[in-house]
Every structure is written in C-alpha cells, then in structure tokens.
Amino acid sequence: MSLSTFPEGFLWGAATASYQIEGAANEDGRGSSVWDTFSHTPGKVAHGETGDVACDHYHRYAEDVALMSEIGLPNYRFSISWTRLFPQGQGARNQKGFDFYNRLIDELLRQGIEPCVTLFHWDYPQALEDLGGWTNPDARKWFGDYAEACFEAFGDRCKRWITLNEPWCHAYLGNATGVHAPGNKDLATCWKVGHGLLLGHGEAVRRFRALGQSGEIGLTTNHQWGIPLTDSEIDRKATDQYNAFSAGWFLDPVYHGDYPEYLKRTFDMPSFTAEESALVQEKTDFMGLNFYEGSFIQWSDTAFVNASTYKDPTMETTQMGWLSLPETLKQTLVLSQKVYTPPKIYITENGAAYDDVLENGRVHDQKRMSFLRDYIRAAREAISLGVNLRGYFVWSLLDNFEWAEGYRPTFGIVHVDYATQARTPKDSAWMMGEVARANGLDYAGATKV
Ligand code: NOJ
Numbered sequence: 329m330s331l332s333t334f335p336e337g338f339l340w341g342a343a344t345a346s347y348q349i350e351g352a353a354n355e356d357g358r359g360s361s362v363w364d365t366f367s368h369t370p371g372k373v374a375h376g377e378t379g380d381v382a383c384d385h386y387h388r389y390a391e392d393v394a395l396m397s398e399i400g401l402p403n404y405r406f407s408i409s410w411t412r413l414f415p416q417g418q419g420a421r422n423q424k425g426f427d428f429y430n431r432l433i434d435e436l437l438r439q440g441i442e443p444c445v446t447l448f449h450w451d452y453p454q455a456l457e458d459l460g461g462w463t464n465p466d467a468r469k470w471f472g473d474y475a476e477a478c479f480e481a482f483g484d485r486c487k488r489w490i491t492l493n494e495p496w497c498h499a500y501l502g503n504a505t506g507v508h509a510p511g512n513k514d515l516a517t518c519w520k521v522g523h524g525l526l527l528g529h530g531e532a533v534r535r536f537r538a539l540g541q542s543g544e545i546g547l548t549t550n551h552q553w554g555i556p557l558t559d560s561e562i563d564r565k566a567t568d569q570y571n572a573f574s575a576g577w578f579l580d581p582v583y584h585g586d587y588p589e590y591l592k593r594t595f596d597m598p599s600f601t602a603e604e605s606a607l608v609q610e611k612t613d614f615m616g617l618n619f620y621e622g623s624f625i626q627w628s629d630t631a632f633v634n635a636s637t638y639k640d641p642t643m644e645t646t647q648m649g650w651l652s653l654p655e656t657l658k659q660t661l662v663l664s665q666k667v668y669t670p671p672k673i674y675i676t677e678n679g680a681a682y683d684d685v686l687e688n689g690r691v692h693d694q695k696r697m698s699f700l701r702d703y704i705r706a707a708r709e710a711i712s713l714g715v716n717l718r719g720y721f722v723w724s725l726l727d728n729f730e731w732a733e734g735y736r737p738t739f740g741i742v743h744v745d746y747a748t749q750a751r752t753p754k755d756s757a758w759m760m761g762e763v764a765r766a767n768g769l770d771y772a773g774a775t776k777v
Contacts, residue, residue: 359415
C-alpha cells in the first residue's frame with residue numbers, strides 16, 4: 329500500500345447536522361429545540377440568523393442525495409432532529425418526522441450511499457430543557473427512549489450510529505460560556521450537563537446492545553492534544569491540564585470510568601456511582617473524532633490558556649480564525665489510540681471555512697483543497713504509525729448554519745445560495761469524490777493543488 333492509499337474498506341463521506349441544514353422548523357409537527365429558542369433570542373446569533381429555513385434540506389433532501397452520488401461520496405453522516413420525532417422530547421410520537429427520515433434513508437440507500445446517524449447534535453428538545461434538561465435525573469431515560477425509538481425505526485437500514493456529537497461543546501459552550509444554546513453561564517451547570525450527557529451516551533449504547541442491533545455505535549468528541557507554547561515546565565503543565573479538559577473530560581469516563589484527577593481536584597465535578605461508571609463504559613465500537621484546529625497552550629497566572637489567544641501572523645488561519653496545523657491531527661490520532669485503545673477511529677468531521685467566490689458557476693476553493701489534502705495526508709501518516717483509522721467525513725456537505733456565527737462561515741464542499749437555494753459543488757467536492765474513488769491521495773490531478 330502506497331503512503332497515500334488508505335486501507336481497504338476505508339469510509340469516505342460528508343457530514344451535516346439537522347438544525348444546520350434542514351429548515352422547515354415549524355413544519356409537519358416538529359417541536360421546538362433549544363436552538364430554536366436561542367436563535368430567536370435577539371443578540372445570540374450573528375445578524376439574528378436562525379435555522380428556520382437553513383438549506384431547506386427537509387424539502388430538498390432528494391436533490392442533496394443525488395448530488396452526493398454525483399460527487400461520488402459513498403457515506404453520509406447526518407443527525408436526527410429529536411423534536412421531529414418527539415415534539416415534546418418524550419411521549420407522543422410525530423409520524424411525519426419518522427416519515428422524513430425514512431424517505432431520506434431510503435433515498436440514500438437507493439443511491440448506494442451508506443448512512444451514519446448521529447442521535448444528538450445539540451438541538452435538544454425545549455420541553456425537556458424546561459424540566460432541567462441533561463441535569464434532570466430522568467434525562468438518561470429520555471435519551472435512551474428516543475435512541476431506542478430510532479434504532480427500532482431505522483436500525484434495519486442504518487448500521488452506523490453516533491450517540492452524541494461533541495458533548496464538550498454542548499456542555500461548555502452551551503452552559504459555561506453561554507455562546508451556544510441553551511445559553512447558560514454557570515460552570516456548575518456545565519459539569520452537570522456533561523455528566524448527564526455521558527449517562528445518556530451510556531444508556532443509548534446499552535439500549536442498542538439490548539435490542540440486539542446489528543452494526544456499530546460510538547461517541548464523537550472534538551478532543552485534541554494541545555501543544556505547549558514553549559518548552560517550559562509550566563507551559564507543559566498547562567498543556568497537561570488542557571488535555572484533561574479537552575480529551576479527558578468525556579473520554580476518560582467512557583474508556584476508564586471516571587473523570588481525570590486534574591478536573592476532580594480543581595472543579596466541582598459530579599461523581600460517578602459504581603453503576604454509572606459501568607454505564608458510561610458500555611463498550612463502543614469506534615471513537616469518533618471531529619478535528620479542526622491545533623492549539624498552543626500556555627500558563628497564565630493560575631491556569632492554562634488556550635492557544636486561540638496565541639496569534640502568530642505568519643500562521644495560516646481559516647475563516648473562523650482557527651490555526652491550520654495538520655500535524656496536530658496526526659498527534660491527536662496517535663495519542664487517542666495509545667491512551668484509550670479504541671477498536672477503531674473515524675474522523676467524523678474535518679474541514680475548513682474559507683471566503684469562497686462563486687464565479688461563472690464554479691467555486692475554485694484552492695485553500696480548502698490544500699487544507700483537506702494536508703489533513704488527509706496527516707491522517708494517513710497516523711495510520712502508518714499504528715492508528716486504526718477507518719473513515720473520514722468532510723465537514724460539511726453543504727454551506728450551512730454555523731451556530732452562533734450564523735451563515736457567514738462557509739464550510740461546505742457544496743456552495744449554497746440562500747436566496748435561491750441553488751447548490752453548486754465547489755472544486756473541493758469533485759476532489760473529495762476523486763479521493764474516495766482512489767481511496768486516497770493518488771488520484772489523477774492530485775498534483776494540481
Ligand atoms: C463541529 C460541529 O459538530 C459542527 O456542527 C460545526 O458546524 C463544525 N464543528 C464547524 O464549527
């Protein structure tokens with residue numbers, strides 16, 4: 329196998345999430361989520377934008393699936409909107425919601441595209457949030473019931489499941505800094521929400537096994553190993569702490585049954601009962617990694633400071649201001665494999681937002697193409713170092729609603745004109761199709777970038 333070819337059976341695909349693309353927020357009985365409430369609260373999202381219409385994928389899903397097939401991406405990761413299925417989060421079912429995902433899944437399979445389903449990508453039912461959300465002792469059951477309904481309805485055709493997407497973001501950005509829904513600014517709540525998310529994850533895995541579902545299930549986190557800004561002892565210590573916060577907060581419980589010592593020592597972490605510890609350690613089939621940026625970490629007064637504060641003007645950043653450091657993906661993959669020994673790893677998201685220009689029906693997104701190639705190369709190097717990486721999903725299939733940033737950051741490999749909803753594959757989309765066909769970077773035209 330050449331150094332640019334990936335192992336046989338490697339999954340290539342694109343990813344999206346319900347609230348970011350579906351729109352049809354008030355159609356066919358869908359209930360409200362915390363992101364509906366948040367985006368409709370003045371001042372929370374850039375330019376007051378919401379996911380009400382987004383990419384109108386709810387109505388255009390068939391066109392979007394056809395596009396994936398034309399591009400040549402054989403796997404598609406999407407998330408289910410909990411409140412389309414259960415408008416109140418629990419209790420009464422909304423058949424029209426089930427019908428939508430049945431149509432989508434059937435269309436994917438008809439086009440030869442394999443679904444990978446995320447159960448929770450942040451659009452938590454508002455009705456449950458009003459009852460305390462993930463901090464309510466019943467939250468685990470609510471999520472388990474919802475997950476079970478999804479396995480029963482779609483499990484005959486969907487064989488790859490992700491319980492939660494980036495619980496770190498939902499817990500921390502949603503409840504400590506408050507820049508995401510539901511917008512709480514309370515550290516104690518943040519840890520409790522994180523705990524509830526972990527229990528929900530374990531409960532979903534347990535239900536999956538109890539139902540005897542075929543296929544595989546795992547958790548997707550956005551962890552990364554930071555880089556000490558300097559080689560000083562204090563910066564290295566800061567980096568250890570950062571790593572415990574970034575990776576250990578969710579992965580230590582899932583793989584080792586408890587929070588990292590540093591977090592327990594420093595913060596008011598909830599503790600796991602023996603039963604809870606066993607629950608969160610329910611065996612998963614893969615580790616899902618979302619990876620975007622590298623971080624330099626330094627010590628500041630009493631704690632670590634994330635590198636986003638570190639700006640070297642010569643370093644390449646994306647539209648989000650994130651540092652592009654492909655080496656850090658390799659490092660994170662290698663350390664994830666070593667520290668947690670997951671049976672396999674999928675990169676469930678990787679990609680970049682850049683200012684794209686649509687000209688004469690084309691988007692020549694050279695920067696995104698180089699970004700993707702650099703990260704794919706780093707991923708391949710990690711495999712050479714012994715990482716059992718088995719898939720790569722680009723974020724995102726479509727330009728979409730980038731949460732608090734609204735519609736300005738464009739992550740898609742397909743351009744969306746929100747006025748007309750016209751889709752235009754960018755050059756990177758065709759490149760990803762070639763990568764999928766060649767199973768790596770040895771495709772014709774590979775040297776053009
Ligand atoms: C990760 C999240 O899962 C996704 O929803 C988001 O759009 C991308 N990162 C880009 O920020």
